[in-house]
Amino acid sequence: MxxxxxAMSGIRVCDxxxxxxxxTLPGFVERSKTIASLPSLGLLTLAGMTPRQHHVSYYExxxxxxxxxxxxxxxxxxxxxYSAQMDEAYELARRLRAAGVAVVLGxxxxxxxxxxxxxxxATAVVGEGEATWPRVLAxxxxxxxxxxxxxxxxxxxMADAPLPAFELLAIEKYNRLTVQTSRGCPHRCEFCASSxxxxxxxxxxxxxxxxxxxxxIKEIWPQPFIEFADDNSFVHHAYWLDLLPALKGQGLRWFAxxxxxVAQNPELLTLMRETGCAQVLVGLESPVADxxxxxxxxxxxxxxxxxxxxxxxxxxxxxGITVNGCFVIGLDGHGPAIFDQVFDFVDSSxxxxxxxxxxxxxxxTPLYARLAREGRLLEPRNWRKCTLFxxxxxxxxxxxxxxxxxxxxxxxxxxxxxxxxxxxxxFRQLRxxxxx
Numbered sequence: 001m002x003x004x005x006x007a008m009s010g011i012r013v014c015d016x017x018x019x020x021x022x023x024t025l026p027g028f029v030e031r032s033k034t035i036a037s038l039p040s041l042g043l044l045t046l047a048g049m050t051p052r053q054h055h056v057s058y059y060e061x062x063x064x065x066x067x068x069x070x071x072x073x074x075x076x077x078x079x080x081x082y083s084a085q086m087d088e089a090y091e092l093a094r095r096l097r098a099a100g101v102a103v104v105l106g107x108x109x110x111x112x113x114x115x116x117x118x119x120x121x122a123t124a125v126v127g128e129g130e131a132t133w134p135r136v137l138a139x140x141x142x143x144x145x146x147x148x149x150x151x152x153x154x155x156x157x158m159a160d161a162p163l164p165a166f167e168l169l170a171i172e173k174y175n176r177l178t179v180q181t182s183r184g185c186p187h188r189c190e191f192c193a194s195s196x197x198x199x200x201x202x203x204x205x206x207x208x209x210x211x212x213x214x215x216x217i218k219e220i221w222p223q224p225f226i227e228f229a230d231d232n233s234f235v236h237h238a239y240w241l242d243l244l245p246a247l248k249g250q251g252l253r254w255f256a257x258x259x260x261x262v263a264q265n266p267e268l269l270t271l272m273r274e275t276g277c278a279q280v281l282v283g284l285e286s287p288v289a290d291x292x293x294x295x296x297x298x299x300x301x302x303x304x305x306x307x308x309x310x311x312x313x314x315x316x317x318x319x320g321i322t323v324n325g326c327f328v329i330g331l332d333g334h335g336p337a338i339f340d341q342v343f344d345f346v347d348s349s350x351x352x353x354x355x356x357x358x359x360x361x362x363x364x365t366p367l368y369a370r371l372a373r374e375g376r377l378l379e380p381r382n383w384r385k386c387t388l389f390x391x392x393x394x395x396x397x398x399x400x401x402x403x404x405x406x407x408x409x410x411x412x413x414x415x416x417x418x419x420x421x422x423x424x425x426x427f428r429q430l431r432x433x434x435x436x
Contacts, residue, residue, distance in 0.1 A: 001075040001141055003056045004101075005047060005168075007040035008081035008089050010062030014390045015404075021411060039169055040080045041178045041229055042107065046133050047165035054137070058168040064088040064095075074101045076140045079122075083109045083193070083362055083386035090120040097121040102140050108197040109383070112364025118147045127151030128183075128198050130161070158183065158205040163216055171220050176255070178229035179213050181205050181243075185231040187259065188297040189283070190370070191328065193362030193386075194231045202235055207243040218250070225278075228256040237265050240272075247275040257281045260305060263312035269319040279353065280316065281324040284309060287345035290333030297366060310349045317430055322352035329410070330359040330403050332396040339406040343413050352427045354414055357388035358407060 013019045039060070047056045061067055065088075077096045081089035086109050093103045097120070105117040106125030114124035123145045125132055131151035139145050166177065183195040184202040217224050233256040234240055253276045260282055262268060272280075285302060286292050292303035305312075313323050327342050346354050361368040361377060371377050376394040379385065385392040395403050413419065 001054045001137075002073050003047075003050065003054055004071050004074045004077045005040070005043040005056065005058045006077060006079045006092060007043055007058070007060045008064070008079065008085040008092070009037065009040075009060045011082055011084045011387055013387050014385055018389055018408060018411070021408065037174070038176065038178055038227065038229075039174060041164060041180060042129060043078060043080050044164035044166060044168065045162060046078060046129055047168055049130060049133060049162035050137065050165075056165065056168065058165075061088075061092065064092045067092070070095060070099055070101075074099075076102045076104065076137075078104045078106070080107055081105075081109065083383045086116070086383045090116065090122075093117070093120045093122040102143075102145050104136055104140075104145070108193055108195070108362075108364060111197055112362075114148050124148045125151075127153070128156040131155040153200045154203070158203050159209070161205050161209050163213060166213075166217055166220060169220075176225040176227045177217055177221070178227045179210060179217070180229045181210050181233060181239075182230045182235065186235060186298065187232065187301055189285070189295055190297060191295075191359060191362070191365055191367040192231070193360075193365050196231065197364045202232075204236060204239055207239065207246075210243060211246055214247070214250070214252070223251040224253075226252060226254040228254065230257060232257060232259055234258045234262045234268070237262075237268050240268055244268075244271040244275050250275070252276040253278050255279050255281070257283070259283070259301070260309065260312040263308075263315040266315075266319075269316060269321065273320045277321050279322045279324055281326060281355070282313075283328075284325045285328050286331055286333065286338075287327070287341050288333070288338070291328075291331040291338070293333055295331065309345075313349050313351060314430070317350065317352060317427055320431055322427060324353035324355055325349070325351045326355045326357070328359050329356055329407055330391070330393075330395050330398075334395075335397040336402050336406060339410045342410060346414060346423070347419075350423070350426050350430065352423055354423075356407070356410060356414065358391055358403070359393070360386055360388050360390075361393050362386055 043058065050056055057071065079089050079093060089105060093105060096103050103122040104125055105122045106129045110117050110124050111126045114126050117124035126148060128151045132149040136149055182202060182204045184199045185196055186202050188196055214226065255278060258280050285295060289303055289306055292306060293300065295302065316323050329338060342356065361371050371393050372380060378392050378394065382392060391400055391403055
């Protein structure tokens with residue numbers, strides 16, 4: 001078969017005023033743009049496990065409305081998309097189906113709402129795609145695709161992970177490539193729309209598999225920037241203490257997402273820096289306890305560690321690793337004071353980088369289900385507002401207008417040139433002090 005893999009890679013903020021601000025303030029929505037420009041690791045993984053008798057091509061579609069002509073001669077298309085671009089994914093699926101191409105859609109959004117995919121004539125893959133992809137290929141080859149393929153919970157063992165087909169990429173288009181070492185997160189925050197939707201437990205890929213992927217990347221990009229595409233990379237410190245020594249001297253630069261427990265392990269922090277860790281992204285979520293209460297489904301882990309936030313940030317940055325602190329604005333424990341509280345925390349903590357987003361009810365998350373029960377969703381199926389920067393729910397302790405106006409003012413303060421310069425300089429001073 002001739003198989004086309006389509007990554008929907010363009011997310012556009014609906015709030016025109018906020019989008020305009022993002023074009024002029026240094027750093028604003030920078031992380032979101034980076035995420036949107038990453039290749040689809042899910043699709044590349046499926047390509048890596050596709051038997052060689054099939055021909056596979058990879059396409060990125062930032063805007064389906066600008067896609068004038070479909071690739072010719074396709075027998076099967078697999079589409080990956082974020083919730084914010086699902087409407088365009090469905091449009092692409094309909095166009096492909098009209099051209100006689102069998103279409104498969106998967107990922108967290110489709111796992112949550114498979115009926116949307118089937119309504120546009122596509123096949124829905126529910127759960128981890130690796131578990132069902134061989135059946136999908138076999139059925140597509142004989143023209144007998146089923147409407148839905150469901151992977152049993154945790155049906156896929158990451159010890160069986162295939163090598164992603166990085167060779168399909170035009171490598172010059174990317175400033176970083178992704179490698180996944182784990183799936184899931186033990187914290188299971190209410191709003192999280194990542195791989196926790198696909199798997200019920202935290203699971204780790206064998207270190208040897210990870211090293212093989214990095215070696216493959218280096219064949220096409222000798223000194224790459226790698227993003228470890230995990231929800232929470234450093235859950236098991238022993239795993240990384242075993243993995244990282246093999247990365248010494250390889251000329252890597254890398255980035256990962258983590259919780260603040262990494263600050264308690266100086267040996268790990270030293271290894272991270274020695275192997276090229278440039279930055280860690282940490283979901284702080286809120287600088288005040290009211291915002292953290294009940295945020296996690298299993299425990300109040302972050303709420304209990306709030307008193308250590310500043311010390312942990314300083315410890316990580318003293319090791320030469322910048323911290324990108326992420327805050328979710330508009331949590332139920334937040335009132336109008338939250339905007340000053342976030343700014344003051346960023347200022348006093350010495351964070352090198354900061355990311356602020358608006359609480360977003362993604363389909364399939366406990367947050368979406370709760371807000372739906374409470375009648376607080378404004379446009380329940382307007383997926384275009386799942387951008388992390390658009391308001392699509394009724395806040396608990398402030399008005400929508402207060403959230404809108406306060407968020408706009410906050411990003412102007414946080415990402416202003418002078419405040420950004422000051423944060424960078426404080427990190428440099430911290431590093432100089434560490435070295436003396």
